[in-house]
Amino acid sequence: MKLTLKIWRQKSASDKGKLVDYKVDDVSSDMSFLEMLDVLNQDLIDKNEEPIAFDHDCREGICGMCSMYINGRAHGPDTSITVCQLHMRSFKDGDTIYIEPWRASAFPVIKDLIVDRSAFDRIQQAGGFISVNTSGNTQDANGTLISKHAADTAMDAATCIGCGACVATCKNSSAMLFVGAKVSQYALLPQGQIEAADRVRNMVAQMDLEGFGNCTNTGACEIECPKGISLDNIARMNRELMKANLN
Amino acid sequence: MALNSRVPEGPIKDKWTTYKDKINLVNPANKRLIDVIIVGTGLAGGSAAASLAELGYNVKSFCFQDSPRRAHSIAAQGGINAAKNYQGDGDSTYRLFYDTVKGGDYRSREANVYRLAEVSTNIIDQCVAQGVPFARDYGGLLDNRSFGGVLVSRTFYAKGQTGQQLLLGAYSAMNRQIGRGKIKMYNRHEMLDVVIVDGKARGIIARNLVTGEIERHSAHAVVLATGGYGNAFYLSTYAMGSNVTASWKAHKKGAFFANPCFTQIHPTCIPVSGDHQSKLTLMSESLRNDGRIWVPKNMEDVLAIREGKLKPVEIAEENRDYYLERRYPAFGNLVPRDVASRAAKERCDAGYGVNKTGEAVYLDFAAAIQRYGAEQAHVKGLDENDKVVVTKLGKDIIKAKYGNLFQMYEKIVDQNPYETPMMIYPAVHYTMGGTWVDYNLMTTVPGLYAIGEANFSDHGANRLGASALMQGLADGYFVLPYTIGDYLSHDIRTGKISTDSKEFEEAEKQVKATLDALVNNKGTHSVDYFHKKLGKIMWNKCGMARNEKDLKEAITEIAELRKEFWKDVKVPGGANEYNEELAKAGRVADFLELGELFAKDALQREESAGGHFRDEYQTPEGEAMRRKEFQYVSAWEYKGEPKDAVLHKEALEYENIEVKERSYK
Numbered sequence: 013m014k015l016t017l018k019i020w021r022q023k024s025a026s027d028k029g030k031l032v033d034y035k036v037d038d039v040s041s042d043m044s045f046l047e048m049l050d051v052l053n054q055d056l057i058d059k060n061e062e063p064i065a066f067d068h069d070c071r072e073g074i075c076g077m078c079s080m081y082i083n084g085r086a087h088g089p090d091t092s093i094t095v096c097q098l099h100m101r102s103f104k105d106g107d108t109i110y111i112e113p114w115r116a117s118a119f120p121v122i123k124d125l126i127v128d129r130s131a132f133d134r135i136q137q138a139g140g141f142i143s144v145n146t147s148g149n150t151q152d153a154n155g156t157l158i159s160k161h162a163a164d165t166a167m168d169a170a171t172c173i174g175c176g177a178c179v180a181t182c183k184n185s186s187a188m189l190f191v192g193a194k195v196s197q198y199a200l201l202p203q204g205q206i207e208a209a210d211r212v213r214n215m216v217a218q219m220d221l222e223g224f225g226n227c228t229n230t231g232a233c234e235i236e237c238p239k240g241i242s243l244d245n246i247a248r249m250n251r252e253l254m255k256a257n258l259n
Numbered sequence: 260m261a262l263n264s265r266v267p268e269g270p271i272k273d274k275w276t277t278y279k280d281k282i283n284l285v286n287p288a289n290k291r292l293i294d295v296i297i298v299g300t301g302l303a304g305g306s307a308a309a310s311l312a313e314l315g316y317n318v319k320s321f322c323f324q325d326s327p328r329r330a331h332s333i334a335a336q337g338g339i340n341a342a343k344n345y346q347g348d349g350d351s352t353y354r355l356f357y358d359t360v361k362g363g364d365y366r367s368r369e370a371n372v373y374r375l376a377e378v379s380t381n382i383i384d385q386c387v388a389q390g391v392p393f394a395r396d397y398g399g400l401l402d403n404r405s406f407g408g409v410l411v412s413r414t415f416y417a418k419g420q421t422g423q424q425l426l427l428g429a430y431s432a433m434n435r436q437i438g439r440g441k442i443k444m445y446n447r448h449e450m451l452d453v454v455i456v457d458g459k460a461r462g463i464i465a466r467n468l469v470t471g472e473i474e475r476h477s478a479h480a481v482v483l484a485t486g487g488y489g490n491a492f493y494l495s496t497y498a499m500g501s502n503v504t505a506s507w508k509a510h511k512k513g514a515f516f517a518n519p520c521f522t523q524i525h526p527t528c529i530p531v532s533g534d535h536q537s538k539l540t541l542m543s544e545s546l547r548n549d550g551r552i553w554v555p556k557n558m559e560d561v562l563a564i565r566e567g568k569l570k571p572v573e574i575a576e577e578n579r580d581y582y583l584e585r586r587y588p589a590f591g592n593l594v595p596r597d598v599a600s601r602a603a604k605e606r607c608d609a610g611y612g613v614n615k616t617g618e619a620v621y622l623d624f625a626a627a628i629q630r631y632g633a634e635q636a637h638v639k640g641l642d643e644n645d646k647v648v649v650t651k652l653g654k655d656i657i658k659a660k661y662g663n664l665f666q667m668y669e670k671i672v673d674q675n676p677y678e679t680p681m682m683i684y685p686a687v688h689y690t691m692g693g694t695w696v697d698y699n700l701m702t703t704v705p706g707l708y709a710i711g712e713a714n715f716s717d718h719g720a721n722r723l724g725a726s727a728l729m730q731g732l733a734d735g736y737f738v739l740p741y742t743i744g745d746y747l748s749h750d751i752r753t754g755k756i757s758t759d760s761k762e763f764e765e766a767e768k769q770v771k772a773t774l775d776a777l778v779n780n781k782g783t784h785s786v787d788y789f790h791k792k793l794g795k796i797m798w799n800k801c802g803m804a805r806n807e808k809d810l811k812e813a814i815t816e817i818a819e820l821r822k823e824f825w826k827d828v829k830v831p832g833g834a835n836e837y838n839e840e841l842a843k844a845g846r847v848a849d850f851l852e853l854g855e856l857f858a859k860d861a862l863q864r865e866e867s868a869g870g871h872f873r874d875e876y877q878t879p880e881g882e883a884m885r886r887k888e889f890q891y892v893s894a895w896e897y898k899g900e901p902k903d904a905v906l907h908k909e910a911l912e913y914e915n916i917e918v919k920e921r922s923y924k
Contacts, residue, residue: 040532040533040535041673042532042533042535042673043533043535044537044671046537047535047536047537048535050535050537050787051535054785054787056831057785057829057831057840058785060831061831062831062832063831063839063840065837065839067325068499069324069329069331069498069499069500070329070331070333070334070498070499071498071499071537071538071540072334072496072538072540072541072667073667074333074334074420074423075324075329075331075333075334075498076328076329077324077325077329090670093670097667097670097671099670099671099673101673122469122837123469123837126837128325129325129326130325130326130446132326133326133327133328133434133437133444133446136430136431136434137434137435137437137438138438140431140434141389141431141432141434141435142388142389142390142431143435144385144388144389145313146306146309146310146313146385146432146736147313147385148378148381148382148384148385148736148737150384150385150387150388151384151388152384153343153383153384153386153387153393153401154345154400154401156387157398157399157400158395158399159395159399160395160396160397160399163392163393163394163395164392164394166390166392167392167394167417167418167424170392170417170424170427171418171420171423173423174326174328197390197392198390201390201392203387203388203389203390204390
């Protein structure tokens, strides 16, 4: 198939940036979206033009590196996938495709489609852990029983890949689904109880400091999350925060 | 230089304990005066960084990704082994040790493997304490699975995302130390050389991938946790950025490279669909529990399938060749990875491949669907002879077990594996070879360590499923923090290492010259052009089966390709900016050297062992023939061109395990 691509080009964080038109021919429906961009980049290199910079690594939907806004949707038109899992059979011959980076003031553009998501790391550094040293001198792994339900629900929250689609799709650029998922994972497990109050307070404070917006319950984040992280996690985070502030 | 593995004296089960009792320690006040650089933030690097920072060392961590959480350990699916014996099925430290040495076809170092088995149980305790949500049963206890090549259930798992959860655990431990200022994290940085001062590793040269700036970083010791080199094959299940550069630069500065030809080719991956292919996707080993592997018996059926005139479901049972069940009746579809991969290649080479490229076999769930369906119909009191009812019930069971994998397959291939068999083919997945290390995990360069997949030590010629995660975390959490302390105890009076020395100057100059040469080359072909060519040579001549003629050709062809690369590669953009093509060019340049050493190593190893199969050394039935005279580690010393590399041998002695033939018939 033949496609027209309108791709965001921006040299650096300080550059203004603009959409630039590209044509690609000979796109096979078996290609992944990123492989289609590989083909375009090879073409640009052959023509002595600068290839398009985009983040990607594992190309199997788990590292969370790829981050593109495609035709107005985070990770493109399909659900429950990342861009690397999107295939060209989701498009048809003659289509025009808009490709933009994540948009959020807390995620400044580095170049073209690459943004800086280190704000997510700093939120985790503020409290996204259990303070246990790695000496191996902990109690036996079966020393504390954990209900299957709690373990499974914690696992569902823990599957977050930190891609930032929730922030990108939220009209408030809120990071609450991301933070809520991490707070929930620990809040649901007995190991996480000791530091629960400090953890949620510190993580939420850092989230606010980074400039992420608030949640107004539109639920867009849950729909665009490639791992299907539930909105329940935001409710749980708010409950944890209230609990922490009341004590 | 003679290789000294520094394995402690004494009975194998006391070695590690005695060693720990006798090593030198560094007092907490002195640890504050010591810096350690760790390159890579996967399971090995992340766990090592957190552990060393907790102990009080000043850690500098480097990764090329935008966050340490994205290292490729994240993609491991199945699980992590540990000799907990929670199932009471007879597991023990010795049994895990035994399975690992045997699975590695008797090409790993006994003492290292025993230690690995010994600390495996601590890993599970540690991870649970960190909040890793392992799967549990209804009573609240941890659940286990079984994996290939063993007779017990010792694999702990978190759905199909065990690597992700373990890595996020290590990442959380790192975050705690980054927050406290004990780890200084350098994201989007790539190590481009190791700096040796007075014979010791004292720092690295790194490139900031965002600005292009070249930086000098000093430390009292340098740890490489940079993973494997499977991307030398271009197509693999590795991440796009996975590379050999850090290990290769260390090799060029004196670290011996061990067993480069020991590579794992995983039997169940989604086949290549075309020239645009950038990476291959694994379908978990667990599928072989229920899937039957076959190709058509008759060539006319094969041709009709390729032309689209015949569907696999239309081929009658008697016209199918379930070749694994035929050749290995005892293990059937559950033979180890190396055996299953070679058998698929044998059928496809004979012309029976079932897709356009002739490189695919079927993995068929129809029989499992019928079996489970009939079982369910019986349980529910429904008609076991009603095909519609049975098929529906059977599909539900398969969906519950493998639903996410089936969905992934359908997204990529656009075929419904509940209705038609999956197509699969082997792909490069893991490298057992790597930088040579002694018992302390130190390379042949003092103060330079290699941990995780980057070293060679524990898996011999073939790695068992769910053992990579175990080794990465064992090295980082529980082995390196002891062994590196013994070395650093001599550095308490050294003081800060200056980056102004002539050694740093020289290394930086070299790095800059190489980068400038690449961007100023202005050739005619892109980096990927050369990478793909290298991948083809590696796959065709150093792949699942190798022989003298092919390997000799590969050596010549890779050397020629390398020459062509330096003459004709085209890297757009400059060195002082974000430049993905430049980063790729540096990595491919190193793969082009490693690839030749790989072939050279495979050529000298005149035997078949684990993932290394030489056509000349097989039994009359076509099975691998191991040879006693090759019971050694091949450790290569750099001498300029890869062809001049000098072979050193570390003899492998087995005192605690009887060396036997591996048979799966």
